[in-house]
Amino acid sequence: MDIKHYLRRAVSLPPHIIIKKMSDKIFRKVEFVRRRQHDMKLPTFTKALSSHDKLDSFFKCVPVELLLPHKDWIIAVTEHYLAHRFDLLGSGWVQVRHGMRCRGVEGHVYYAGREVTPDKDGRWLEGRINRANVTESKRIWRFIDGDYSPINWHLDFKSGYLWSGDTWFQDIPYGHEPGVDIKVPWELARMQHLALLVWAYSLSKNGREGFRQYDVYHREFCNQVLDFIATNPPRFGVNWRCAMDVGIRVSNWLVAYDLFKAHGAEFDREFDSLFLKSIYEHGLHIVNNLEWYSQLHGNHYLADIVGLLFVAAYLPRTPETDVWLAFAVQELVEEVEYQFTSDGVNFEASTSYHRLAAEMVVYGTALIMALPSEKLRALKDYDYRLHHSIPELRPAPTTLYSLEGSEEKTPFPVRYLEKLEKMAEFAMHITMPDGHVPQIGDNDSGRFLKLQPVYQSMTVAGxxxxxNNLDTYNVLPDDTVYWYEDHADHRHLAAAINGIFQRHDFADFATEKQLEYSIVKSLCNNGKFFSYRSKKKNNYKEHDTSDNGLELYTYPGFGLYIYKSKFLYLAVRCGHIGQNGNGGHAHNDQLSIELAIHGVPIIVDPGTYLYTPMPEKRNLFRSTTMHNTLSVSGKEQNTWHEGRSGLFGMLDQAKAKVVEINTHKFLGEHRGFGTVHRRLLDIHERYIHGFDECNLSEKKTVVFHIASGVKIHTTQRDSRLDLHCGKLKVRLSAETGEWSVHESFHSPGYGIIQNCQLVKLQSTQNSIRWLAEIMETK
Incomplete structure (x- = not known):
C-alpha cells in the first residue's frame, strides 16, 4: 500500500484509533523481525512429541448407502486426484507437477521451473528447502512410497509462476506480477480433496465396482500429506503466508484422517508421529499469526479460530492446548456476534462469503458439541496467562449456558444458536428454483470443507x-466426460446446519444433501437444539405473502430482498457495502436485480472472475456498469483507491436504503452519483415494471446481463426486444430510450469466464421507464 492510501485512511479516523492502529502495526513489525532472524538460523520443524500421544477421534463411519448416489463422480474425480490432476479456480483438470507447462492467464505465462527426478533419500530437496530444515525434510521424504511423484505445492499452475520454497513466509510477495494468483497454490494446499479419497476407499472396501483397490486411496492420502510436510517446512514458502489457509488445511487433514480411521484404515507409527507433529506446528503457526485487527476482522480470522479449534480438539490435553481450545471457543462465540447480523447473515455483503463463514461456524459448533467431558474440563480450568496473542483470552472459566429441556451446558448463548439457525434460513430463502444462489458481492469459490461438492458432467466439447479458459482440454477427444464443480449450489449448508436443528423445511429443501446432514448429526451425537421459531409460536412470521402468491423475504442486515412464487424469482440488492463500511467484498450493485422465470435464469449477476492477478478485470467486474442497475457515464456508485491497496475496499458513498417495500412494490435509492438514483419496481407474476429516476444531465444506461442460453431477438421497433429460452419468452420494452445488445462476460465461479450478452437501455432523460413482460411459458 502506498503512503497516499495511509494518509487518506488516517484523516478519516479519530486520533485514538490512529494511535491504536500504529501501535499494533509497530508491535507486529518488531515481532516479525525477531522471528525471521530466529527462523533463518534454526530448524522450524518442532521436536518430536511424545510417542504415546494420539489424536482424538470425532467423526463416525458414513453409511455406504449415503455415498452410493455419488458413485460415478467419486470414481471420476478421485482418479484425477490419484494422478495429481486438480480443477481449481478455473484451471480445468490439470496435472500439477514440477516442470509442467502452464497455459497462462490472459496471455501472461511464466516459467514453472524444471522437472525433478525424486530419489528415495530426498536428495532432490537440496536447494529447494532452506538449509536449516533440509535434513528433516529429507528424513520425512523417506517415508513416502518410492513410486510417488511429488506435487509442486509452490506453483501457480495457471500462470506458471513459481514461489521459492525457502523464502520465509512473511517475505512471500503477491499481487506483484500480472496474471499471477497466489490463491491458486493456497487453494490446492487447503487439500479439500482428501475427504473424497475416503469415500472412494469406503465404496471400494464395500465391493463397489469401478474403484481401485481400497488401500490405494489410503496410501495416496499418506503420501500427499507427507509430500506437503517435507516440501513445506513450517513458516517457509507460499503455503504459510496466510493463516486462514493454514487453518483450513489442518481442519481438512484432521477430518480426512479421522474419517479414514472411522472407515477402518490403519496408519503406521511413523506416519502418525509425523502427522501429529505437523498438526501441532499448524496450531502454533495459527496462534502466532492471527489475522485480527482492531478495526476489522472477517472471514480470515474466523478461519484462524476454527482451524485452531480443530487442532486443540484433536491434540492431547496440555496447558498449551487447553489455552488454545478455550481461546478458540471464546472467539468463535465472539465472531458470530460480530460477523453475523441479527438476520443470521454474514457481514461481508457477499452471498458466497456467507456460505464460507457459515460452514466454518456450523462445523466448529458441531465439533465443540462432540467434545468429551475430559476436553470440556479445559474450558473450566486453563491458565489464560499462557496466551500471548491479540486479542486477549479472558480468565477461566468459560461461560456456559443451559440448553432448553436439558441439563447439558454449552458455551453457546441463545443468540448464537438463533443466528446459526438463521444462516441456513438465508441460504434457503435466497436459493433460486434451479438450486443456485444469486451472486451478490464477491465469489472466490471459497469453502471450508468439501464433503459433498456438486459435480455435473458434460463433454469436453461442451x-x-x-x-473460455478450459483450453487445456484441446489435447483430449471432444467426447471425453468432463466433471465440472458447481460453485453456486449452497443447499449443503442448510443440510449441515439441519444436523443440529433437524427442521423439516431444511430437510425438504436440502433433500439431496443428506451426507453433510448425517455427518453433523452424528458429531452432535444425534442431539439437537430447539428451534428459535418454537419459542415464537404463533407470533412467528417467516415472510410476507401477497394475494397473488408472491412471497417476500427481507434481509435488511445484508441488503437483499427476494420475491418468490412458483413462477417468478426476483432478487433486489439494496443495502450497506459490508465489513462495517470497508466494502472489501462488495460490488457496486445497489438496486441491481436478478430474475428467473419458471426456474430459468434470465437476468444474472456477472460474478467476480479474478482478484489480484488482473486488477483491471477485478475492478471491471465490481463496477456499476457490470450490474443490472442504472449507470451514469463516468461515475461509480462507490469509488475505490487506485492500485493494489484499493482492490479490497471501497468508500461507502451510495448510502443505499429501502424507502418502501411490500409484496408487489420495491422502492429504493442511493446517492452514489452525487445525487439520488431512485428505482421503483412494480412486481407481478407476469411482469415487472421498472422506473429509474436520476436528475443528472449525463447519459444514463439501464443494464441487464442476460444468462447464457438465453437468445436475444431484436425487432424492427427499437423500443423493445425479446429474450427466448425454449418456449419461454420475456419481452423488454421502454417508453423512451434506445435498446442495444453488446458482448460481455459472466463468471460462475472464481477464475472461470464465459461469454454472454448484455442489454442496454440508454437515455438522456432523468426518468426511464421499462417493462419486463412474460409473453410465453413452458
Missing amino acids: AKMCY
Missing part, C-alpha cells in the same frame, strides 16, 4: 464451448 466445456470448451461454455468456458
Whole structure:
C-alpha cells in the first residue's frame, strides 16, 4: 500500500484509533523481525512429541448407502486426484507437477521451473528447502512410497509462476506480477480433496465396482500429506503466508484422517508421529499469526479460530492446548456476534462469503458439541496467562449456558444458536428454483470443507464451448466426460446446519444433501437444539405473502430482498457495502436485480472472475456498469483507491436504503452519483415494471446481463426486444430510450469466464421507464 492510501485512511479516523492502529502495526513489525532472524538460523520443524500421544477421534463411519448416489463422480474425480490432476479456480483438470507447462492467464505465462527426478533419500530437496530444515525434510521424504511423484505445492499452475520454497513466509510477495494468483497454490494446499479419497476407499472396501483397490486411496492420502510436510517446512514458502489457509488445511487433514480411521484404515507409527507433529506446528503457526485487527476482522480470522479449534480438539490435553481450545471457543462465540447480523447473515455483503463463514461456524459448533467431558474440563480450568496473542483470552472459566429441556451446558448463548439457525434460513430463502444462489458481492469459490461438492458432467466439447479458459482440454477427444464443480449450489449448508436443528423445511429443501446432514448429526451425537421459531409460536412470521402468491423475504442486515412464487424469482440488492463500511467484498450493485422465470435464469449477476492477478478485470467486474442497475457515464456508485491497496475496499458513498417495500412494490435509492438514483419496481407474476429516476444531465444506461442460453431477438421497433429460452419468452420494452445488445462476460465461479450478452437501455432523460413482460411459458 502506498503512503497516499495511509494518509487518506488516517484523516478519516479519530486520533485514538490512529494511535491504536500504529501501535499494533509497530508491535507486529518488531515481532516479525525477531522471528525471521530466529527462523533463518534454526530448524522450524518442532521436536518430536511424545510417542504415546494420539489424536482424538470425532467423526463416525458414513453409511455406504449415503455415498452410493455419488458413485460415478467419486470414481471420476478421485482418479484425477490419484494422478495429481486438480480443477481449481478455473484451471480445468490439470496435472500439477514440477516442470509442467502452464497455459497462462490472459496471455501472461511464466516459467514453472524444471522437472525433478525424486530419489528415495530426498536428495532432490537440496536447494529447494532452506538449509536449516533440509535434513528433516529429507528424513520425512523417506517415508513416502518410492513410486510417488511429488506435487509442486509452490506453483501457480495457471500462470506458471513459481514461489521459492525457502523464502520465509512473511517475505512471500503477491499481487506483484500480472496474471499471477497466489490463491491458486493456497487453494490446492487447503487439500479439500482428501475427504473424497475416503469415500472412494469406503465404496471400494464395500465391493463397489469401478474403484481401485481400497488401500490405494489410503496410501495416496499418506503420501500427499507427507509430500506437503517435507516440501513445506513450517513458516517457509507460499503455503504459510496466510493463516486462514493454514487453518483450513489442518481442519481438512484432521477430518480426512479421522474419517479414514472411522472407515477402518490403519496408519503406521511413523506416519502418525509425523502427522501429529505437523498438526501441532499448524496450531502454533495459527496462534502466532492471527489475522485480527482492531478495526476489522472477517472471514480470515474466523478461519484462524476454527482451524485452531480443530487442532486443540484433536491434540492431547496440555496447558498449551487447553489455552488454545478455550481461546478458540471464546472467539468463535465472539465472531458470530460480530460477523453475523441479527438476520443470521454474514457481514461481508457477499452471498458466497456467507456460505464460507457459515460452514466454518456450523462445523466448529458441531465439533465443540462432540467434545468429551475430559476436553470440556479445559474450558473450566486453563491458565489464560499462557496466551500471548491479540486479542486477549479472558480468565477461566468459560461461560456456559443451559440448553432448553436439558441439563447439558454449552458455551453457546441463545443468540448464537438463533443466528446459526438463521444462516441456513438465508441460504434457503435466497436459493433460486434451479438450486443456485444469486451472486451478490464477491465469489472466490471459497469453502471450508468439501464433503459433498456438486459435480455435473458434460463433454469436453461442451466445456470448451461454455468456458473460455478450459483450453487445456484441446489435447483430449471432444467426447471425453468432463466433471465440472458447481460453485453456486449452497443447499449443503442448510443440510449441515439441519444436523443440529433437524427442521423439516431444511430437510425438504436440502433433500439431496443428506451426507453433510448425517455427518453433523452424528458429531452432535444425534442431539439437537430447539428451534428459535418454537419459542415464537404463533407470533412467528417467516415472510410476507401477497394475494397473488408472491412471497417476500427481507434481509435488511445484508441488503437483499427476494420475491418468490412458483413462477417468478426476483432478487433486489439494496443495502450497506459490508465489513462495517470497508466494502472489501462488495460490488457496486445497489438496486441491481436478478430474475428467473419458471426456474430459468434470465437476468444474472456477472460474478467476480479474478482478484489480484488482473486488477483491471477485478475492478471491471465490481463496477456499476457490470450490474443490472442504472449507470451514469463516468461515475461509480462507490469509488475505490487506485492500485493494489484499493482492490479490497471501497468508500461507502451510495448510502443505499429501502424507502418502501411490500409484496408487489420495491422502492429504493442511493446517492452514489452525487445525487439520488431512485428505482421503483412494480412486481407481478407476469411482469415487472421498472422506473429509474436520476436528475443528472449525463447519459444514463439501464443494464441487464442476460444468462447464457438465453437468445436475444431484436425487432424492427427499437423500443423493445425479446429474450427466448425454449418456449419461454420475456419481452423488454421502454417508453423512451434506445435498446442495444453488446458482448460481455459472466463468471460462475472464481477464475472461470464465459461469454454472454448484455442489454442496454440508454437515455438522456432523468426518468426511464421499462417493462419486463412474460409473453410465453413452458
